Amino acid sequence: MKINVLTVPAAQRESLEQRFAARAGAVESSDGFEWFELLRPLEGTDDYLVYTRWRSEEDFQNWMSGPMQAAHRGEGGGSGGSGEGERPKPAATGSTLWSFEVVQQASPKQG
Ligand code: HEM
Secondary structure, eight states: OEEEEEEOOGGGHHHHHHHHHTOOOOGGGSTTEEEEEEEOOOSSOOOEEEEEEESOHHHHHHHHTTHHHHHTTTOTTSOOOOOGGGSOOOSOSEEEEEEOOOSOOOOOOOO
16 A cells, blocks of 8 residues: 555645545546545644555555646546646645555454
């Protein structure tokens, strides 16, 4: 899985969540995409986590080199053309990409 860690000043939290509420929604149609969650910190950290799960590293890289960049330009999946000046000030002041692979997993026993 790929987790983008976003440093978000307290005053920018609402604006970050609104940005995600209005996100492009393009990731859902990307080949090999399996799961997305925006995780709001409650305790232990102030960082937000953008959790994504992919079928393969290659699927993630394909998304990163195309749809991801459009989704982060605020184009909302529509035709582009917005000038640099129209991009709102970023809500996050920093970001770090974490990569993990699953070593073990479990789900509840049936019955
Ligand atoms: C410079 C670093 C990054 C920042 C500041 C950032 C911040 C944001 C913000 C504010 C949004 C909401 C849409 C928008 O307003 O653009 C968004 C969307 C998203 N971000 Fe990032 N992001 C960064 C890089 C990444 C990376 C490396 C990943 C990989 C896990 C990622 C995963 C996502 C996903 C899955 C969405 C939703 C896209 C969609 O709906 O199609 N972001 N990001």
